[in-house]
Amino acid sequence: MLLTGQPVSAAEACSMGLASEVVADSAVQSRATELASQIAALPPLAIAQIKEVVLAGQDAPLETALMLERKAFQLLFASQDQKEGMHAFLDKRQPDFQGR
Numbered sequence: 001m002l003l004t005g006q007p008v009s010a011a012e013a014c015s016m017g018l019a020s021e022v023v024a025d026s027a028v029q030s031r032a033t034e035l036a037s038q039i040a041a042l043p044p045l046a047i048a049q050i051k052e053v054v055l056a057g058q059d060a061p062l063e064t065a066l067m068l069e070r071k072a073f074q075l076l077f078a079s080q081d082q083k084e085g086m087h088a089f090l091d092k093r094q095p096d097f098q099g100r
Helices: 010-016 025-040 044-057 062-077 080-091
Strands: none
Touching: 044 062, 044 080, 062 080
């Protein structure tokens, strides 16, 4: 695809793993908003760490990428958001993440 410049359909991109989901043109905006809302409801520290680890680890050797993942896990496990998430789960309520 890179060498030929041949375009692929959305269904082909999905089957190749280049896209994770295909929606109708009329549903793109609402689905994007839905996904953004789901992400915004998650703990901000975790989202930041996920992005950082993926970006830093994508070209790193596996051993280095796993070390980055372990560091992120340790950092997040010590956060107030982790404790809030556990308490919310035990209390059967929605968590109130503060990014700390």
